[in-house]
Amino acid sequence: MQRAIALVxxxxxxxxxxxxxxxxxxxxxxxxxxxxxxxxxxxxQEVKDLGVKMAVPWFRMRDLARQHNIVALSSNYSLYAxxxxxxxxxxxxxxxxQEVYSIDESFLELTGIAxxxxxxxxxxxxxxxxxxxxxxxxxxxxxxxxxxxxNHVAKKNPRYAGVxxxxxxxxxxxxxxxxxxxxxxxxxxxxxxxxxxxDRDIRSALDLKRAAAKHxxxxxxxxxxxxxxxxxxxxxxxxxxxxxxxxxxxxxRSFGTPTSxxxxxxxxxxxxxxxxxxxxxxxxxLCGGIQAYIRTNPHREQDxxxxxxxxxxxxxxxxxxxxxxxxxxxxxRSIYRxxxxxxxxGIMLTGIIPAAARPQTLFDDVPSREKSEALMRTLxxxxxxxxxxxxxxLGEGTGKPWAMRRQNVSNRYTTEWDxxxxxxxxx
DNA sequence: TCTGGGGTCCTAGGACCC
DNA sequence: TCTGGGGTCCTAGGACCC
Numbered sequence: 001m002q003r004a005i006a007l008v009x010x011x012x013x014x015x016x017x018x019x020x021x022x023x024x025x026x027x028x029x030x031x032x033x034x035x036x037x038x039x040x041x042x043x044x045q046e047v048k049d050l051g052v053k054m055a056v057p058w059f060r061m062r063d064l065a066r067q068h069n070i071v072a073l074s075s076n077y078s079l080y081a082x083x084x085x086x087x088x089x090x091x092x093x094x095x096x097x098q099e100v101y102s103i104d105e106s107f108l109e110l111t112g113i114a115x116x117x118x119x120x121x122x123x124x125x126x127x128x129x130x131x132x133x134x135x136x137x138x139x140x141x142x143x144x145x146x147x148x149x150x151n152h153v154a155k156k157n158p159r160y161a162g163v164x165x166x167x168x169x170x171x172x173x174x175x176x177x178x179x180x181x182x183x184x185x186x187x188x189x190x191x192x193x194x195x196x197x198x199d200r201d202i203r204s205a206l207d208l209k210r211a212a213a214k215h216x217x218x219x220x221x222x223x224x225x226x227x228x229x230x231x232x233x234x235x236x237x238x239x240x241x242x243x244x245x246x247x248x249x250x251x252x253r254s255f256g257t258p259t260s261x262x263x264x265x266x267x268x269x270x271x272x273x274x275x276x277x278x279x280x281x282x283x284x285x286l287c288g289g290i291q292a293y294i295r296t297n298p299h300r301e302q303d304x305x306x307x308x309x310x311x312x313x314x315x316x317x318x319x320x321x322x323x324x325x326x327x328x329x330x331x332x333r334s335i336y337r338x339x340x341x342x343x344x345x346g347i348m349l350t351g352i353i354p355a356a357a358r359p360q361t362l363f364d365d366v367p368s369r370e371k372s373e374a375l376m377r378t379l380x381x382x383x384x385x386x387x388x389x390x391x392x393x394l395g396e397g398t399g400k401p402w403a404m405r406r407q408n409v410s411n412r413y414t415t416e417w418d419x420x421x422x423x424x425x426x427x
Numbered sequence: 428t429c430t431g432g433g434g435t436c437c438t439a440g441g442a443c444c445c
Numbered sequence: 446t447c448t449g450g451g452g453t454c455c456t457a458g459g460a461c462c463c
Contacts, residue, residue: 034431041463060442075431102463125444190461223461246439250433299430311456346432405429 003235004110004117004140006166007147008091008124010084011135011155013104014042017083020133021413021421029070033058036073036254036404074406082414086132094124099239107144107239141166144237146296147232153177178206178231188227193220200305205231214302232331244341245283245354251276252346255402260341265294266329267397268345273328274392276349277321278383281376286317286358288351290324292331297343306342308335317353321379322370323393324349325393 010016019025029046033039038046039055050068057058058072065072084103092098097109110117121138125307128136139150146166153163166174184194186205200219202208217225226236251272259265269292280287297308310331318324328347371403382391413420 036429036431038431055431058431062429066460105463188461192460223437246434248434252432254431297430344431392438404431 001111002167003142003240004113005142005144005147005235006095006108006110006117006124007101007122007139007144007151008106008108008121008128008136009139009151009155010087010104011137011382012042012044012070013084013134014075014080015044016134017080018076018410019044020083021079021410025071029068030073031058031070032073032075034075036256037072037407038254042076074409076410076412077413078412079410083132083134087128087134087251090128090131091124093127094120097239097241099241100243106287107147109239110140118165118168121165122161122398126163128419135162137162139164139166142233143230143235144239145187145227146233149178149181152181152185153331175206175209179204180208181205183208186227186231188223195222196220232356245285245352246279247352249276249279249287249349249352250346251279252293252344252348253404254344255342256405258341258343258403259402260339262333262336262338264402265332265336265342265345266395267330267400268402269328269347270325270393270395271400272345272347273320273325274396276347277319277324277376278380278388280349280352281319281380284355285352286319286355287314287349288317288353289313289322289349290327290331291348291350292328292335293346293348294332294335294342295344296340300341304340306337306340310335311350315360317351318372319355320376322392325395329395 015030018030018032021117025044027405028044029045029050030044031040031047032042034041037058039057040052040061041055042056043052047070049072050064052064061070064070080103087104088098088100088106091106091108095108095110095113099107101107116141121140124138125136128134128379131208136156137151139147139152139154140163141147141150148164150164154160157164166177169177180385181204182194183189183197183203183205184191186208189197189208196219197203197208200215202211210230211228213225213228229236250335252290253272255268273290275311289311291311293307293309296303298305298306298307312327312331314327332345354421372405379391383389411421413419413421
């Protein structure tokens with residue numbers, strides 16, 4: 001039986017989320033900006049039609065924005081995450097095998113589901129639209145890589161009406177489509193590799209499909225060998241149905257305004273470590289070390305540049321916020337240099353293991369460990385029910401002069417009592 | 428004035444061991 | 446004169462994804 005994998009992808013996801021609660025944005029050019037209102041990360045169709053590319057710095061398109069009255073919104077991840085959960089849970093009804101691949105994409109196993117797949121996919125679109133109001137497109141094929149391309153075709157080509165099933169096509173039809181897709185659009189082929197492939201006269205998805213495996217293996221890597229197999233309909237990438245535990249947890253952020261004060265960096269590092277430790281405990285893991293990282297703004301070449309990081313191993317794996325903060329601060333203080341305008345700081349938890357696999361040591365101090373665990377549990381419970389940050393370390397500070405810019409952020413319409421969407425009755 | 432954040436995987440090279 | 450080979454582990458860095 002032929003393998004059938006669907007990729008369901010939300011259209012202009014963040015913009016679509018914003019439009020749910022601000023219907024006035026419908027039909028208008030809208031962008032959502034990254035943290036710090038830095039870059040464009042989601043564009044409405046109207047903005048795409050103006051030729052605005054993904055990840056363009058916002059300050060570079062100010063003129064265009066004025067000219068065309070583009071609405072720019074700060075990103076509101078609480079809202080997007082909640083809408084995403086609703087979409088994913090609806091989609092899970094369509095197959096016992098689901099991989100939630102990203103905030104706006106999901107793979108669904110359709111192999112063995114004995115219905116007309118195109119009709120089934122139309123039903124998915126309709127269901128998500130009716131229940132949540134988010135438009136989606138569906139691509140279906142015999143491997144993940146092909147289903148990504150099928151989705152691409154469904155999105156770009158109005159005549160497919162949002163659903164494209166490669167499995168229902170003849171080889172010639174499919175190749176005809178692949179020949180018109182740039183090799184850079186293939187999943188896993190980035191800008192660097194696309195350039196190198198073009199040097200070898202591999203320009204389209206079809207060219208890559210037909211490339212000799214040996215040739216690809218030696219010139220690139222096993223990853224590319226797999227891509228070629230997947231393009232030929234040989235499924236090499238399985239669906240990850242349970243999200244595996246993270247092997248590293250990163251929390252880093254650019255500052256709203258650069259700072260050269262160690263005290264500011266310390267506050268930021270404590271805040272980031274606190275967040276990361278919460279995530280670590282959520283997935284019931286411990287980490288073996290923590291890395292602190294600072295850097296100046298690399299785009300300001302006229303400024304003195306400094307970037308550095310230091311990994312602090314822990315004496316034994318831990319998930320205690322206080323311990324992790326202490327280690328991170330130690331690292332920060334050893335890399336910090338006076339007189340630099342730092343633009344970004346971050347931390348990374350590494351050497352992550354399941355909490356259940358905690359190694360026993362000769363000098364295990366069980367009572368103090370149990371106290372630490374109880375304290376962290378209580379902390380998490382209070383912050384979960386009373387709002388995040390209700391209880392935190394004093395070192396995190398209260399002023400946060402370094403906090404990021406979010407000039408035009410919408411309400412958290414679905415997750416905060418104070419910001420719930422209200423239906424206004426018409427007179 | 429203003430350029431995101433959070434992840435994964437692979438490779439190369441060094442250290443170390445027998 | 447002549448100085449092995451193979452395995453493992455770790456780290457840094459590159460490339461990619463959304």
